[in-house]
Amino acid sequence: xxxxxQTPKHLITATGQRVTLRxxxxxxxxxxYWYQQSLxxxxxxxxxxxxxxxxAKGNILERFSAQQFPDLxxxxxxxxxxxxxxxxxxxxxxxxxxxxxxxxxxxxxxxV
Amino acid sequence: ILNVEQSPQSLHVQEGDxxxxxxxxxxxxxxxLHWYRWETAKSPEALFVMTLNGDEKKKGxxxxxxxxKEGYSYLYIKGSQPEDSAxxxxxxxxxxxxxxxxxxxxxxKx
Numbered sequence: 001x002x003x004x005x006q007t008p009k010h011l012i013t014a015t016g017q018r019v020t021l022r023x024x025x026x027x028x029x030x031x032x033y034w035y036q037q038s039l040x041x042x043x044x045x046x047x048x049x050x051x052x053x054x055x056a057k058g059n060i061l062e063r064f065s066a067q068q069f070p071d072l073x074x075x076x077x078x079x080x081x082x083x084x085x086x087x088x089x090x091x092x093x094x095x096x097x098x099x100x101x102x103x104x105x106x107x108x109x110x111x112v
Numbered sequence: 113i114l115n116v117e118q119s120p121q122s123l124h125v126q127e128g129d130x131x132x133x134x135x136x137x138x139x140x141x142x143x144x145l146h147w148y149r150w151e152t153a154k155s156p157e158a159l160f161v162m163t164l165n166g167d168e169k170k171k172g173x174x175x176x177x178x179x180x181k182e183g184y185s186y187l188y189i190k191g192s193q194p195e196d197s198a199x200x201x202x203x204x205x206x207x208x209x210x211x212x213x214x215x216x217x218x219x220x221k222x
Binding site: 041042043056097098101102103104105 | 213
């Protein structure tokens with residue numbers, strides 16, 4: 001157990017639907033990062049939150065949004081889902097970027 | 113733009129072989145270089161964080177070196193074992209941003 005908890009582990013949904021992925025960071029970590037890993041692709045950075053505020057944005061689609069709550073857990077909302085959104089979504093947390101990240105076990109999203 | 117390049121993309125070696133891979137990154141405004149080990153069906157696991165030019169880190173049979181002036185890092189595995197089979201990711205952090213390379217997929221055949 002890395003200390004970063006992601007739920008659910010697996011999610012199957014239909015095109016056009018909306019889903020919410022949840023992440024609880026490791027105790028003491030203020031930063032939460034979301035990454036997407038599609039088939040045969042590397043880790044694509046989506047978005048970062050630090051202590052409730054958006055800190056950095058990567059290749060995140062407009063159909064996707066995220067937030068970090070006062071208890072520091074974060075949610076990634078994916079809407080109007082398309083087949084191409086099927087991927088493994090990782091959350092990671094850190095004290096500070098230069099110390100590296102601790103990854104959760106990921107949520108595998110399948111859009112059918 | 114934080115471009116992190118890793119080579120080779122994949123590598124197949126025999127058990128007992130030693131191997132190494134390369135990570136190239138922008139040399140300006142360097143903060144840290146990270147190596148992660150990512151096994152299939154698991155999440156990436158941190159191996160090393162290196163911050164100083166000339167840094168060398170070692171964990172068992174795995175070691176890494178860092179050259180921040182020319183923007184590269186090497187990861188070495190001595191006497192590869194089947195359990196070393198994984199994707200090895202490097203990530204470069206600068207300011208408040210960290211970007212990952214695409215990884216080197218290592219397969220060690222018994």
